[in-house]
Amino acid sequence: MFASVRLLFAASKLKPSVSDVRKHKDFSHLSDVQLAKLVRLAKLRKLAVGEVITMSTAGDARRYLFKGKVRVRSAKHEFILDIQGASEGLPSLDELLAESVRIECLTPAFVLAMPTALIGVSHEVGLDDWVETPDELAVDDLSLDLVSELQGSLAREIMRDVKEERLNLPTMPELGLAVRRKAMDPNSSASDLTRIIQVDVTIAAKVIQIANSPVYAGYESTKTLNEAIARMGMMAVQDVVTALTIKQLFVTKQPRLRRRMRNLWEHSTRVAAGASVLARHAGTVDPEQALLAGLVHDIGELAIIQYANQSNLSSISDADLDVAVKHLKGPLGAMLLRHWGLGEEFVVAARFADEFDKQTPNEILLLDLVQVSQLHAQAGTSMALSLQDITQIPAIKKLGLATEGPEKSISLLREARAEIETVRLALAL
Structure with a gap:
């Protein structure tokens, strides 16, 4: 159930991280995703x-001194x-060259060229920015600086295996793979999917149960797998299976x-059910x-638990796992879902599921639904945000749950509780 994943990294270890460039005045208006794209393309x-740096006429990039010693001389x-x-x-x-200066390298120097087109964009994030999120964002922008060497030992071990391309991640179960392949075949039919799914009686029964859930309210009850697939559609069935x-x-x-x-x-099924109803x-x-998306938003945590399962568990404390x-969790989840070949919206939802202050495009994304469903799942627990805080979350605003005040937004989430519970029970295996 595991496969070795070859990961993508920056071409040079000298390249800056997102946290490095975020501090610069030229890039402070960019989002984290846009910064990551900027770093990747730099x-x-x-x-x-002795080499002299001269004024560039191309205009397609801005140049910055990244490392080295230079002499700057004017009249x-x-x-x-x-x-x-x-x-x-x-x-x-x-900027220095615009003031008619001569810049000469006194040591070997590294000049960083940042694409002008990306520097000039607004802070508003477009969908293209999200779907092109690079793996560098998932690895290179991580920091364990505030975590002690002892407490963060497991995290550091995982990061080392990632960077040395030795990390084994879970593979998608065979039935899921088979159904996805068949659903993508333009010559396949509902009967073809039925023949594959019916081999697993439990999964087949659950597909029928979901076809009869509130997600498909308004339809007559269906009793056969073939009818359920016809009702849901082949592309929908592949996601459900x-x-x-x-x-x-x-x-x-x-x-x-x-x-x-x-x-x-348990948490994943609650979030999945809530996201589907929303x-x-x-x-x-x-x-x-x-x-x-709801079911796999924390798949990175599963990868960490399985990593610990293959290690010497007696040397790993609960605190190690928590760190x-x-x-x-987010970066590993994004890598895993990419490896599985799921769409980039699923990758983004796993990467940023817990970053509730993220600004996203105007259209509703899977990430928005996962985040709001998480807030619903956390209601009444120690992890719940205050009513005032919850209405400031971009996903809450985008779904129109903040317009009536904090109490109203919570009640709107709770109104769907019965529907959510029905879908959650359909996921229980």
């Missing part, structure tokens, strides 16, 4: 001792810039990890996609 050029002034990385400010070479088969990954013989897996599955009410997102989950 070009790093090495200059030799009246002369000074030395000695920069050892992005944390020291990234001086703009083009994928969601149902994922439960097969929640297996361990370790009692301590089994408790974590059980709690994770999608139906929103009317612009497929409920089945929302169901799958690894906090810092790595």
Whole structure:
């Protein structure tokens, strides 16, 4: 159930991270996703001792001194810039050259060229920015600086395996893969899917149960798998079956990890059910996609638990697991879903599920539904946000749940509780 994943990283380890460039005045207006795209597309050029940096005529990039010592000389002034990385400010070479100065390298120097087209964009994030989120954002922008070496040992071990391309991630269960392949075949039919799914009696029964759930309110009850597939549609069925088969990954013989897996599955099913019901009410997102997005939004945590399961568990404390989950759950989830070949909206939902202040495009995304469903699932728990806080969350505003005040927004979420519980029970295996 595991496969080795080859991950993508920045071409040079000298490239800055998102946290490095975020501090610069030229980039402070950009979102984290736009910053990550900027870093990914940046070009790093090495200059030799004695080389003179001249004014660029292309205009397609802005150049910054990333590392090295240079002499800046004009008719009246002369000074030395000695920069050892992005944390020291990234001086703009083009701004200096505009003042008629001569810049000469006193040591080997690295010049960072940032695409002008990306620097000039507004902070508003477009869908293209989200679906092109690079793997660098999932790895290179992580920081364990505030975590002790001892407490963060598991997280550091996982990060090392990721960067050395040795990390094994769970593979999608065979039935889910088979159904997805068949659904994508333009020559396949509902009968073809029926023949594949009916081999697993439990999954087949659950597909029928979901076809009769509030997600498909208004239809007559269906009794056969073929009717259920015809009602839902083949593309919808592939998402539902994928969601149902994922439960097969929640297996361990370790009692301590089994408790974590059980709690994770319970939370995931609640979020999945809530997201699918919200999608139906929103009317612009497929409920089945929302169901799958909710079920896999914490799949990175499952990867961490399974990593611990293959390690020496006696040396891993609950605190170690908590730190690894906090810092790595989103990035690992994004990597895993990419490896599975799910759409980028699923990847984004897993990567940013817990970052409730994220600004997203105007259209409702799977991420928005997952976040609002999480807030509903957390209501009444120690993790719940205050009523005032909840109405400031972008996803809440986008779904129109903040317009009537905080109490109204909570009541609107609670009104769907019966529907959500029905769908959640349909997911129980």
